[in-house]
Amino acid sequence: MRSNIYIVVLFFFGITYGLQAQDDSKDPIEDVLITDRPTASASPTTIAPGNLQLETGGFYTSFEETVGSETVQLEVLGYNTSLLRYGVLDNLELRLGWNFEEGQTTINGRKLMDVTSGFSPLLAGAKVNITQENGWIPTIALLGHLYLPLTAGEDYKPDTTGADFRFAFAHSLSDRSSLGYNLGAQWGNDSPEVAYVYTLVYSLSIAERFGLYAEVYGDLPENNSANHYWNTGLTYLVSPNFQLDATIGTSITEGQDILLAAGISYRIQKK
Secondary structure (H helix, E strand, O other): OHHHHHHHHHHHHHHHHHHHHHOOOOOOOOOOOOOOOOOOOOOOOOOOEOOEEEEEEEEEEEEEEEEOOEEEEEEEEEEEEEEEEEEEEOOEEEEEEEEEEEEEEEEOOEEOOOOEEEEOOEEEEEEEEEEOOEOOEOEEEEEEEEEEHHHOOHHHOOOOOEEEEEEEEEEEOOOOEEEEEEEEEEEEOOEEEEEEEEEEEEEEEOOOOEEEEEEEEEEEEOOOOOEEEEEEEEEEEEEOOEEEEEEEEEEOOOOOOEEEEEEEEEEEOOO
């Protein structure tokens, strides 16, 4: 599992080199690239009509707990967390997402042979921009998705279709900083139980191309304990259409000892 992490890192460096070689646009940044990664918060900004944007990355998470006399560790490696966004109207985009993950369980230092791997259910949905920022009124958008079981691998295939929705908000605090937050709900994992979700992220531009962020997020299931997390990260805008990101985080409540993630976002603009 750990050796696979290095393969993912090398893979992204390879993509980075290739895309940077293809994108010769080094002019001053004009049309700012706004993405829905690496944060858990979705931006209220939609893709311009005719533009296509790919946001993809990899991640590693680990959680260790003691069950009786046994120490159980669950590691998950995501090779692909791709989101494809296409602008249809000035305030409407269509969205498709698909993850490929691999899970490894270790008990008392011994890795189990039964490794789970495969694609997650395909995410299909849309984002609609409702308002633009005007004084105390934030930029607001509504997102909604379905998670289709027929597209998932056997290890990750639920019996029922999942769904989520959320409102995304953003406030400009200054020329260099902003505050974003999401509120919504989700259903899934073959359970009728709704889980209310929230995110809150502070973003700061530390240079023309570098950005920092800090975020808290979580979910509150109706009949189970709440889950709360935090993460922080860095973004680098290689060119107006190409961004790199890196993230580290963990959970506030039990459930995640470490999160490591890296990714790229690339926009193809309508000519």
